[in-house]
Amino acid sequence: MTAIKHALQRDIFTPNDERLLSIVNVCKAGKKKKNCFLCATVTTERPVQVNVVKVKKSDKGDFYKRQTAWILRDLAVVDAKDANKENPEFDLHFEKVYKWLASSIAEKNSFISCIWKLNQRYLRKKIEFVNVSSQLLEESVPSGENQSVAGGDEESLDEYQELNAREEQDIEIMMDGCEYAISNAEAFAEKLSSELQVLDGANIQSIMASEKQVNTLMQLLDEALKEVDEIEYKLSSYEEMLQSVKEQMDHISQSNDLIQLSNTNNVKLLEEIEFLVNYLDLSKGHIKALTDGDLSSSKGIEACTNAAEALLQCMNVALRPGHEELHAVRQQQQQFRDLREQFARRLTNHLNNVFVQQGHDQSSSLAQHSIELTLPKHLPFHRDLLRYAKLMEWLKNTDREKYEGLNKNYVDYISRLYEREIKEFFEVAKIKMTGTSKEGKKFATLPRKESAVKQDIESLHGSSGKLTGSTSSLNKLSVQGSGNRRSQSSSLLDMGNMSASDLDVADRTKFDKIFEQVLSELEPLCLAEQDFISKFFKLQQSPALPGSVVQTDSNEVDGGYLSRPHNLLGDKFSVPSEKEEASIIRSMMIKVFRCIEPELNNLISLGDKIDSFNSLYMLVKMSHHVWTAENVDPASFLSTTLGNVLVTVKRNFDKCIWNQMKQMEDVKISKKSKVGILPFVRGFEEFAELAESIFRSAERRGDLDKAYTKLIRAVYNNVEKVANESQKTPRDVVMMENFHHIFSTLSRLKIACLETERREAKHKYTEHLQSYVIYSLGQPLEKLNHFFEGIEARVAQGIREEEVSYQLAFNKQELRKVIKEYPGKEVKKGLDNLYRKVDKHLCEEENLLQVMWHSMQDEFIRQYKHFEGLIGRCYPGSGITMEFTIQDILEYFSSIAQSH
Numbered sequence: 001m002t003a004i005k006h007a008l009q010r011d012i013f014t015p016n017d018e019r020l021l022s023i024v025n026v027c028k029a030g031k032k033k034k035n036c037f038l039c040a041t042v043t044t045e046r047p048v049q050v051n052v053v054k055v056k057k058s059d060k061g062d063f064y065k066r067q068t069a070w071i072l073r074d075l076a077v078v079d080a081k082d083a084n085k086e087n088p089e090f091d092l093h094f095e096k097v098y099k100w101l102a103s104s105i106a107e108k109n110s111f112i113s114c115i116w117k118l119n120q121r122y123l124r125k126k127i128e129f130v131n132v133s134s135q136l137l138e139e140s141v142p143s144g145e146n147q148s149v150a151g152g153d154e155e156s157l158d159e160y161q162e163l164n165a166r167e168e169q170d171i172e173i174m175m176d177g178c179e180y181a182i183s184n185a186e187a188f189a190e191k192l193s194s195e196l197q198v199l200d201g202a203n204i205q206s207i208m209a210s211e212k213q214v215n216t217l218m219q220l221l222d223e224a225l226k227e228v229d230e231i232e233y234k235l236s237s238y239e240e241m242l243q244s245v246k247e248q249m250d251h252i253s254q255s256n257d258l259i260q261l262s263n264t265n266n267v268k269l270l271e272e273i274e275f276l277v278n279y280l281d282l283s284k285g286h287i288k289a290l291t292d293g294d295l296s297s298s299k300g301i302e303a304c305t306n307a308a309e310a311l312l313q314c315m316n317v318a319l320r321p322g323h324e325e326l327h328a329v330r331q332q333q334q335q336f337r338d339l340r341e342q343f344a345r346r347l348t349n350h351l352n353n354v355f356v357q358q359g360h361d362q363s364s365s366l367a368q369h370s371i372e373l374t375l376p377k378h379l380p381f382h383r384d385l386l387r388y389a390k391l392m393e394w395l396k397n398t399d400r401e402k403y404e405g406l407n408k409n410y411v412d413y414i415s416r417l418y419e420r421e422i423k424e425f426f427e428v429a430k431i432k433m434t435g436t437s438k439e440g441k442k443f444a445t446l447p448r449k450e451s452a453v454k455q456d457i458e459s460l461h462g463s464s465g466k467l468t469g470s471t472s473s474l475n476k477l478s479v480q481g482s483g484n485r486r487s488q489s490s491s492l493l494d495m496g497n498m499s500a501s502d503l504d505v506a507d508r509t510k511f512d513k514i515f516e517q518v519l520s521e522l523e524p525l526c527l528a529e530q531d532f533i534s535k536f537f538k539l540q541q542s543p544a545l546p547g548s549v550v551q552t553d554s555n556e557v558d559g560g561y562l563s564r565p566h567n568l569l570g571d572k573f574s575v576p577s578e579k580e581e582a583s584i585i586r587s588m589m590i591k592v593f594r595c596i597e598p599e600l601n602n603l604i605s606l607g608d609k610i611d612s613f614n615s616l617y618m619l620v621k622m623s624h625h626v627w628t629a630e631n632v633d634p635a636s637f638l639s640t641t642l643g644n645v646l647v648t649v650k651r652n653f654d655k656c657i658w659n660q661m662k663q664m665e666d667v668k669i670s671k672k673s674k675v676g677i678l679p680f681v682r683g684f685e686e687f688a689e690l691a692e693s694i695f696r697s698a699e700r701r702g703d704l705d706k707a708y709t710k711l712i713r714a715v716y717n718n719v720e721k722v723a724n725e726s727q728k729t730p731r732d733v734v735m736m737e738n739f740h741h742i743f744s745t746l747s748r749l750k751i752a753c754l755e756t757e758r759r760e761a762k763h764k765y766t767e768h769l770q771s772y773v774i775y776s777l778g779q780p781l782e783k784l785n786h787f788f789e790g791i792e793a794r795v796a797q798g799i800r801e802e803e804v805s806y807q808l809a810f811n812k813q814e815l816r817k818v819i820k821e822y823p824g825k826e827v828k829k830g831l832d833n834l835y836r837k838v839d840k841h842l843c844e845e846e847n848l849l850q851v852m853w854h855s856m857q858d859e860f861i862r863q864y865k866h867f868e869g870l871i872g873r874c875y876p877g878s879g880i881t882m883e884f885t886i887q888d889i890l891e892y893f894s895s896i897a898q899s900h
Contacts (some may be wrong), residue, residue, distance in 0.1 A: 026105040393538040414864035589637035661714040705753040732772035739765040824884035
């Protein structure tokens with residue numbers, strides 16, 4: 001085994017700078033025995049790396065090759081299988097378990113012992129040994145008697161060490177000098193021994209010669225020790241002298257510390273006094289402004305604002321620990337609180353008086369605005385109050401109770417003022433809608449005996465915003481406004497019975513302008529009031545969308561001290577968030593303008609009662625204003641209110657469409673006169689023209705498209721219903737004329753959403769035109785038609801065409817007999833009667849007579865050619881022909897058309 005070990009070291013491990021420490025001959029357990037060697041090696045270079053290498057003998061020659069290597073650090077467990085019985089099997093647990101069978105138990109134990117030593121030295125006992133005999137491990141433990149083991153297993157690890165190059169060269173030189181060294185080893189050994197003795201003697205003589213030098217060195221050392229003792233004595237005396245100096249310096253240091261501490265305390269006391277004097281002192285001018293300052297003039301307001309800001313700064317000073325225990329500080333804080341309460345009370349009383357005074361001034365101009373359709377402007381009132389905006393913010397941050405009280409008082413008072421103004425404004429709007437007389441314009445100044453008109457208007461609406469009263473009362477009111485005004489709700493049926501006069505167009509245009517003016521007056525009023533509330537009460541509005549315009553006050557300074565929330569002494573309240581403040585603004589706006597939505601609903605109901613088609617104008621205008629308001633602020637009061645009113649307008653619009661459809665179903669036609677163009681068909685045409693002119697650039701085009709679809713479907717269904725019920729006019733004529741009119745209307749207006757219905761109308765018109773022509777032409781040549789129908793029936797039964805003439809009922813004599821009954825003169829007479837009959841069926845409005853007559857001419861010629869063809873096939877060579885030609889037919893139709 002030693003020879004194999006040396007061979008492996010030389011051939012495999014030396015080239016890789018490794019030393020072989022232990023080797024075991026093994027084979028894999030449970031398999032066909034193929035022997036190999038497990039080797040424990042360490043590298044010669046640092047840091048040292050310990051490996052377990054598997055070496056196998058090559059199949060092609062008598063040499064060994066390195067097959068697999070594992071780093072010892074990756075070894076987790078060494079399992080010897082049995083600690084009590086000798087067993088050649090053992091397991092090594094790397095990334096997986098390798099099972100080995102050693103060739104001898106001694107080699108196994110030696111290899112495991114080597115692994116244990118390497119684990120102790122390099123891996124700090126990381127590997128776990130299982131089923132290993134404790135005796136085997138104890139033998140490997142280092143002891144004091146065995147220095148080779150105690151030295152970290154160096155002797156066992158250095159069992160073999162290869163000679164270096166110099167050592168090999170020296171041995172070769174020495175052996176060359178003794179040629180007999182190989183042949184006579186004993187002589188060579190004796191020579192080496194003698195030379196060693198000579199060297200030992202030389203070493204002893206050299207040691208004896210150096211004794212004198214050693215004695216001299218000892219004397220020098222004794223002298224040095226004496227010098228050291230003298231130096232130590234001197235150092236001790238110096239230390240005793242310095243001890244007294246140290247005590248004196250310590251006493252001086254303590255005195256200096258006390259002086260420094262006293263100075264530090266004096267400086268800190270001075271800083272505290274300066275802090276309290278600088279930050280808790282309010283000037284006499286500020287105190288006078290807070291107690292007696294003029295809150296009416298601009299200078300007085302500015303002085304009070306500066307004083308309030310200074311007071312707030314003093315009250316919000318962050319006192320240091322212990323300041324509140326000082327009597328002077330508590331006294332000063334109490335004075336600040338008294339000043340705050342006094343000024344807050346004085347400011348609240350003054351602003352309440354300003355609200356009342358400004359309201360009276362605003363009410364004085366109400367009569368002037370009531371005669372015109374305009375709302376009073378509150379801009380001067382807002383401009384005067386905005387001077388107090390910073391003081392309102394101060395009040396908001398210092399006394400929330402008084403701030404909220406002012407908020408409530410302002411809302412209560414201004415809401416009553418707005419309610420009077422808005423109600424008067426809407427009354428004027430209603431007067432202008434129902435009549436344009438001078439008496440109506442002077443409504444606000446009418447004497448008591450002339451208030452009948454006002455009572456009539458009030459009878460049209462209640463406090464809930466819904467219309468009350470009957471149509472008859474509305475008619476009476478309309479007669480008072482304009483004697484020839486149409487007051488009943490418009491419908492498609494009414495529009496069909498009478499064309500829209502200039503007065504109707506003027507009334508609707510006037511209503512549209514009045515409604516637009518109402519919305520245009522309300523919109524800036526609401527926006528201005530909301531902006532004022534936000535600025536005056538210092539409430540944050542919801543962020544405006546890009547493109548919106550927000551007015552700012554030139555006197556307002558952003559980023560100032562008053563623009564920041566403060567934590568006041570003795571006052572604990574939560575500062576509302578931006579979302580909460582926006583909610584407060586909406587709540588205030590709802591209370592201030594609580595009458596806008598009911599009044600708008602009343603006005604909408606009145607307009608719908610006057611003319612149901614006014615809902616079209618209102619839908620377009622209201623949609624536009626809602627869209628504009630949402631672009632400015634989707635969550636504003638104006639946007640929400642107009643959105644709610646828009647729902648009512650949309651509901652009225654849907655109701656208007658439903659009423660038109662209901663009136664179509666209830667239409668009745670006269671049994672004694674021809675039908676012609678139905679009233680609701682003509683009404684749909686005028687409705688579509690009106691709607692297209694109104695919705696030309698509207699935002700809610702989809703609502704109209706849905707209404708179109710419902711209306712046109714109702715028109716189609718009711719046209720068919722009337723055509724089926726018609727007794728005077730043939731069904732095909734009713735269908736043809738009305739669908740031709742619908743097709744013409746849709747083609748002219750080019751309504752995109754009704755393109756399918758337009759094609760359907762054209763199809764129905766063409767279909768019923770052809771049906772009527774075929775039905776009508778069967779009457780002028782009735783016997784001839786019956787004769788040829790009989791021939792076609794025989795042919796259909798299987799009789800050959802050339803054999804038809806042998807049938808008794810259809811021989812040549814019968815044919816000539818029938819043809820003689822229809823000479824050219826008789827045919828022309830029949831066509832003339834047909835023309836008169838068609839003329840009676842058709843209405844003059846649609847002008848379809850010539851179209852119908854031309855279609856009949858084409859159909860008659862087609863039938864003539866068909867009869868000629870049957871004669872030629874069924875009576876060949878008979879020479880029988882009709883008594884009139886195609887040229888005669890063209891002359892008949894032309895002369896009849898010209899004669900009429």
